[in-house]
Amino acid sequence: MTDANGTGAPNITLTTPVFGIRSYDDAVAYYVDWLGFNLDWEFRSPPSSPVIMRVSRDGLALCLNEHPNVACGFTILLQTTDLDALAAEWNSRRSGSVEVYLQPPYEIPCVGLTDPFG
Numbered sequence: 263m264t265d266a267n268g269t270g271a272p273n274i275t276l277t278t279p280v281f282g283i284r285s286y287d288d289a290v291a292y293y294v295d296w297l298g299f300n301l302d303w304e305f306r307s308p309p310s311s312p313v314i315m316r317v318s319r320d321g322l323a324l325c326l327n328e329h330p331n332v333a334c335g336f337t338i339l340l341q342t343t344d345l346d347a348l349a350a351e352w353n354s355r356r357s358g359s360v361e362v363y364l365q366p367p368y369e370i371p372c373v374g375l376t377d378p379f380g
Contacts, residue, residue, distance in 0.1 A: 278325050281334070
């Protein structure tokens with residue numbers, strides 16, 4: 263079997279960052295209810311244990327893990343086709359919650375978000 267370049271080398275086809283969370287309810291409120299991600303699946307074994315779940319939107323998937331040994335506080339950079347429209351969507355759910363600003367030194371339009379877990 264060959265890859266897209268015809269070399270037969272394996273291709274990485276998906277990257278899924280893992281974020282630590284401390285509350286299932288807060289994670290769903292933030293990622294699903296506010297940012298508009300889909301809740302793809304969740305897993306707990308046994309049922310009372312911390313959750314591991316996957317949320318996705320467009321081409322981005324995130325794994326959210328409630329286990330206390332999973333660190334919180336990561337930074338990711340995303341590109342979008344229309345940052346102003348995406349910010350307007352989020353502000354429609356939480357009025358005044360995000361603002362597009364120009365990130366120095368290159369004056370790149372950005373929106374900064376910090377999830378409830380850091």
